[in-house]
Amino acid sequence: MLRRRTLIAAAGATALATPAFAQNFPRKAVQMIVAFPAGGNTDIGARILASIAEKDLGQPITVVNKGGAGGQIGFTEGARARPDGYTVTFINLPSVSTIVLDPERKAAFKMDSFVPVVNQVLDPGVVWVKADSPYKTFGDLLDAARKAPGKISACTTGILSDDHLAILMIDDAAKVDFRIVHFEGSAQQLTGVMGGHVDCAFDNVGGIVKRVKSGELRALVVTDDVRSKFLPDVPTTKELGFPSVISSSTRGIAVPKGTPADAIKVLETAFLKAINNPEHIKKMDEQGLALKPMVGAEYAKYYADSHAAATKYTEWALKQR
Amino acid sequence: MESLGYLMAGLGAALSFNNLLFAFAGCVLGTLIGVLPGLGPAAGTAILIPLTFNLDATGAIIMLCAIYYGAMYGGTITSVLINVPGEAASVVTCIDGYQMAKQGRAGSALAIAAIGSFVGGIVATILLVVVAAPLASLALKFGPAEFFALMVAGLCLVVGLAGRNILAALLMTALGLLLSLIGMDPVRGAPRFTFGVEELYDGIGFVPVVMGLFGVGELLLAAEARQTHLIQADLKKWYPTRDEWRRSSGAIGRGTVIGFVLGLIPGVGAIVPTFMAYVLEKRVSKNPERFGKGAIEGVASAETANNAYANGSMVPLLALGVPSSPTIAVLMGAFIVNGLTPGPFLFQEKPELVWTVIASFFVGNVLLLILNLPLVGLWARLLKIPFAYLCTGVLIFCIIGAYGLKQSLFDVWVMLGFGVLGYVLRKLDFPIAPAILALILGPMMEKSLRTTLEISGGSFAIFLDRPLALALLAVPLIVLAAIVVRPRAFANLRQTDIE
Numbered sequence: 001m002l003r004r005r006t007l008i009a010a011a012g013a014t015a016l017a018t019p020a021f022a023q024n025f026p027r028k029a030v031q032m033i034v035a036f037p038a039g040g041n042t043d044i045g046a047r048i049l050a051s052i053a054e055k056d057l058g059q060p061i062t063v064v065n066k067g068g069a070g071g072q073i074g075f076t077e078g079a080r081a082r083p084d085g086y087t088v089t090f091i092n093l094p095s096v097s098t099i100v101l102d103p104e105r106k107a108a109f110k111m112d113s114f115v116p117v118v119n120q121v122l123d124p125g126v127v128w129v130k131a132d133s134p135y136k137t138f139g140d141l142l143d144a145a146r147k148a149p150g151k152i153s154a155c156t157t158g159i160l161s162d163d164h165l166a167i168l169m170i171d172d173a174a175k176v177d178f179r180i181v182h183f184e185g186s187a188q189q190l191t192g193v194m195g196g197h198v199d200c201a202f203d204n205v206g207g208i209v210k211r212v213k214s215g216e217l218r219a220l221v222v223t224d225d226v227r228s229k230f231l232p233d234v235p236t237t238k239e240l241g242f243p244s245v246i247s248s249s250t251r252g253i254a255v256p257k258g259t260p261a262d263a264i265k266v267l268e269t270a271f272l273k274a275i276n277n278p279e280h281i282k283k284m285d286e287q288g289l290a291l292k293p294m295v296g297a298e299y300a301k302y303y304a305d306s307h308a309a310a311t312k313y314t315e316w317a318l319k320q321r
Numbered sequence: 322m323e324s325l326g327y328l329m330a331g332l333g334a335a336l337s338f339n340n341l342l343f344a345f346a347g348c349v350l351g352t353l354i355g356v357l358p359g360l361g362p363a364a365g366t367a368i369l370i371p372l373t374f375n376l377d378a379t380g381a382i383i384m385l386c387a388i389y390y391g392a393m394y395g396g397t398i399t400s401v402l403i404n405v406p407g408e409a410a411s412v413v414t415c416i417d418g419y420q421m422a423k424q425g426r427a428g429s430a431l432a433i434a435a436i437g438s439f440v441g442g443i444v445a446t447i448l449l450v451v452v453a454a455p456l457a458s459l460a461l462k463f464g465p466a467e468f469f470a471l472m473v474a475g476l477c478l479v480v481g482l483a484g485r486n487i488l489a490a491l492l493m494t495a496l497g498l499l500l501s502l503i504g505m506d507p508v509r510g511a512p513r514f515t516f517g518v519e520e521l522y523d524g525i526g527f528v529p530v531v532m533g534l535f536g537v538g539e540l541l542l543a544a545e546a547r548q549t550h551l552i553q554a555d556l557k558k559w560y561p562t563r564d565e566w567r568r569s570s571g572a573i574g575r576g577t578v579i580g581f582v583l584g585l586i587p588g589v590g591a592i593v594p595t596f597m598a599y600v601l602e603k604r605v606s607k608n609p610e611r612f613g614k615g616a617i618e619g620v621a622s623a624e625t626a627n628n629a630y631a632n633g634s635m636v637p638l639l640a641l642g643v644p645s646s647p648t649i650a651v652l653m654g655a656f657i658v659n660g661l662t663p664g665p666f667l668f669q670e671k672p673e674l675v676w677t678v679i680a681s682f683f684v685g686n687v688l689l690l691i692l693n694l695p696l697v698g699l700w701a702r703l704l705k706i707p708f709a710y711l712c713t714g715v716l717i718f719c720i721i722g723a724y725g726l727k728q729s730l731f732d733v734w735v736m737l738g739f740g741v742l743g744y745v746l747r748k749l750d751f752p753i754a755p756a757i758l759a760l761i762l763g764p765m766m767e768k769s770l771r772t773t774l775e776i777s778g779g780s781f782a783i784f785l786d787r788p789l790a791l792a793l794l795a796v797p798l799i800v801l802a803a804i805v806v807r808p809r810a811f812a813n814l815r816q817t818d819i820e
Contacts, residue, residue: 038650039643044657051658062367063654065647069510076505076522105510108522153776159508181775182508184768191587191643195461197776211642214666283660 035074041207053274070158079109085263097310119252125223209288331676351391405536410591417619441629457640470793477797497759538743576625584633598626
């Protein structure tokens with residue numbers, strides 16, 4: 001009953017602005033493309049949101065994982081999907097920008113191929129090792145990296161992801177040289193580092209909080225200027241003397257260019273409502289995923305600003321190559 | 322012993338009316354998903370997740386798990402009856418299962434598959450209870466280098482399987498690998514071999530290729546022979562003979578071990594254990610020439626392995642929180658939206674739930690057996706339908722399956738194109754299985770090799786430092802080289818194959 005009532009309420013709210021379309025959308029399941037494999041922090045956030053938003057949307061949301069090439073495979077599919085509102089894509093910033101900016105990637109989409117709809121998360125970067133690693137602090141790790149240039153391996157969640165950029169920033173700021181290994185998403189980082197195949201992981205706070213608390217992993221540093229509320233004992237890069245190393249991943253929902261404005265409005269209303277739902281807030285909190293809801297002009301501006309910042313870093317990163 | 326207590330409590334909960342109903346519904350839905358080609362367990366489970374939102378967490382997860390292993394069994398049915406694998410893990414079942422059906426032994430193949438699946442599922446679940454935690458951390462030692470070596474070993478074994486015509490098998494492997502390169506570079510992202518065709522950005526779909534090569538190819542061949550019935554044989558005695566029982570028992574045992582062990586390694590996928598179990602069975606068999614011509618051991622080994630794999634792959638999920646296959650990833654999503662993060666801490670946080678779900682695996686496997694054995698005779702009777710109707714039905718079935726995957730007409734053309742290719746290859750007597758396996762393993766091999774080389778800083782010496790990887794690489798390569806270089810030594814094998 002509750003479900004039907006909220007549906008009517010949601011439909012009613014949008015019906016004022018867009019009478020004809022709102023009543024017709026959505027009439028079937030909505031597909032949500034996640035450009036990283038299941039079990040990673042993007043995926044976890046997306047699945048929590050999908051499960052709550054579909055009640056507001058009145059139609060099921062099917063999460064489809066299309067991992068690979070640092071998100072490029074999923075973003076490409078999302079950007080080229082039929083612009084009818086039935087395919088939404090979880091976009092990760094700055095990954096979308098860096099893919100577009102790297103000429104070698106021959107990306108089949110541009111920044112304006114996506115219309116950003118609602119942002120969900122701003123997830124700061126974190127460096128972690130497994131619990132029995134000899135590196136107790138970030139300083140230990142850097143010392144080791146200094147002693148053996150190019151030998152200490154650090155894994156990313158994909159090429160030119162925020163994690164990759166964070167490694168390059170640390171390389172530059174601390175005058176070290178990590179051996180970079182590109183994995184497909186954070187679930188692979190977990191097996192890679194816990195199995196002892198790679199020395200450390202550059203990842204994001206969300207998704208590892210539980211494992212840090214259970215003692216499976218040790219977080220060494222958060223790449224931010226303030227401490228994460230989920231990891232209050234872990235120092236920031238700013239505290240450790242690397243104020244230039246600030247990196248995070250912002251994740252939200254976008255639709256392909258050309259999607260009718262009415263459909264966008266319906267999606268925006270439903271997703272924003274779900275993000276502010278106490279159940280969503282609680283579940284995201286448990287996972288250590290920090291919310292940053294943004295819609296409309298605010299999100300569009302963030303999308304553009306983030307691209308401008310990424311342009312600087314990508315050009316710099318490409319020079320390192 | 323503490324876990325035994327939990328398990329007993331879990332069994333009690335799993336046998337409650339509601340949970341029993343969820344397991345039953347899951348088994349039925351799973352079997353249907355398995356039967357429908359194109360709708361594999363991953364897609365099927367994803368579509369059905371919303372069904373479970375109004376259920377409690379335990380019920381939802383029990384049902385989704387049941388869908389998963391139900392689909393593993395369901396895929397067998399179409400493989401045996403019409404040579405169309407319902408999902409990837411049933412490709413191997415086609416090889417001997419369809420031949421058995423042609424000889425009127427469809428019922429027997431299906432019954433043995435059901436029993437093998439049951440044994441595989443139950444034993445794997447017992448192992449999950451007893452050795453999950455220590456084995457899971459051992460499996461982590463299996464890094465990208467070992468993974469790559471395992472994939473190479475798998476490919477070599479399948480090529481070796483061809484016995485009679487090594488060159489043809491190698492050619493087909495190369496074809497599969499070549500096809501697997503189409504699409505986007507898995508590390509760097511640039512499109513490869515797409516020739517500007519947008520549909521190729523995603524790569525060549527596995528499902529349309531398999532349905533084309535196996536299903537449509539077979540139909541064309543049958544149409545040419547002007548058969549009135551697809552299978553002309555007496556179907557009355559559908560149950561397995563004493564001899565078939567005897568030959569299957571060893572295969573079921575070996576299939577269970579292979580399926581479970583490979584289930585522990587994240588990323589292997591359900592199809593690899595079926596191939597490996599099949600190859601092993603052919604190797605240990607006293608008369609390997611029967612394989613490919615309706616050997617029940619072939620069906621038993623593959624079907625047991627895929628179910629043991631399905632239950633074994635729950636180990637990395639529950640013990641480490643690592644999803645080992647796309648379907649498991651979907652299941653993990655279901656855990657997460659229900660407020661449960663799979664991983665070692667889950668056993669401490671929600672022991673009653675974890676153990677109820679584990680206990681439900683036992684219940685589900687029993688249900689699946691009860692559900693499927695009585696239906697075997699009925700399924701086998703489908704083959705009595707006159708050829709013209711059955712053939713049309715199968716073709717429509719395949720087209721819908723190919724289209725339904727992504728609502729893409731392109732995939733239908735791919736399937737029909739590969740159907741013609743499948744027909745030609747059969748005429749030329751080229752083995753099809755190596756191409757399929759190469760198509761699946763290609764991207765995994767590429768990714769794991771590239772990761773391995775990133776870890777080693779570009780040096781291939783990493784394979785020498787890792788004994789397991791080295792052994793996995795060396796043995797099959799030596800065997801393969803020996804067959805190619807000294808064919809005479811293998812003349813006996815070749816002789817029997819030709820007869």
